[in-house]
Amino acid sequence: MSSSNEPKSAATAIEFSHLSRRFGKSLVVDDLTFSIPAGTTCGFIGLNGAGKTTTIRMLVGLLAPSSGRTMLAGCEMPRQRDAAKRLIGYVPDRPTVYKWMTGSQAIAFCKSIYGSQWNDALVASVAKSLRLDLDKQVKHLSKGSAAKLSLLLAIGHDPRVLILDEPTSGFDVLARDEFLEGLLLVNTAGEAQDRPPRTVLFSSHALGDVQRLADSVAILHKGKLVLHEPVEQLLSQTKRIRAVMNESAPQTVAPPGTVHESRLGKEWTVTVRSFSADQVDFIRGKNSVAQVDVQDLTLDEVFRDYVRGELDAPEPVPV
């Protein structure tokens, strides 16, 4: 840990270390430890009340942790919050852009906060790519356009890290597409200047968006981290093994690495992590099965099975 007030340069852009937060007797975030490499996009997912927004608020320095720490762009939060402000862009779940302002007025307002750090050329170029009408008042913008304006305002000071809390919540498919395009545009805006992409952490319930945009996915459940893995690795190594039992026998023996299992009559489905043929052999060897097949899963299905597995288990599954 750096003891100086200067942010340390790091290949890790975001780091949570044994982060916990209590509200009264309720432990909302429980010993969270993981890190996000610079230049990558992480999708942060969990059920309502899982602790995502509390975690993000601690990350951006709006809430002090009960214990543990967060590092953001090399700054320890909230201690180095002022230094971090220059390095991060944050779009909260309910962006607060004054509705009576036009887009241009909102830009001028944010520019007055950031001063010389504000990058006029970047803002002009991204606004053009986003096809934003900056003369319109915010209250007259569509949901998608208002979200794109929030993004534009969040990157005007050219931050290296972008934090978004449920950015597409309540959007229809077209507004969501507009927003995804906007996020890709702002995230790659640095690339045109031979800069690596920004680091992005975004929480979402839209798992299709996470599958599209994220390099890695972190699943939070009841304040605890269930997993943090590259999306492709998670999808290629999590499989559902479907077995048809010879009889509706009462007992089944699940293989090592089982995340979740369910039984309906003779059909037994077992979702496993770190899939290998050994798990299929185990099922065949330890159970009386007539037939076994292996299915790929979408991110949505993987998420559901991991969360169901957590709900079933008396103790959290170690990852």
Place this chain on the structure above:
Amino acid sequence: MKIDPDNPVPIFQQIVERLTEAVAAGLYSPGELIPSVRQQALNLLVNPNTVQRAYEHLEREGLLVSRRGSGMAVSDGAPELAATRSIAGVRGAFVQGIQAGKAAKLSRTTIDGLYRKAWNGHPQADSEERT
């Protein structure tokens, strides 16, 4: 080119497959530049890192060649390679269909009949049969 985020096939793999099919179908000719990583990411609304990895994979496979300063182009041998890959893909789809038929305890005659029916129901079946 389209990808489906609700498909269990990882997006990286979908991009590799769609581009291979596009080359096999002649949408891109040898020497022709394919869209840049950024253009493709915006077109598909996916992470540029994923597009980059898919392009690098296709380069290692010999379908694409890197053109210094201008991007990625289709290699001279790409159409032949892509055709071979497409045949393997179609064969794999048939094998899956046969496995599903076997799992449902259908006879080979029934599965053959289903294949013919599917072919007859294909909108381009007649014209393709004549060629």
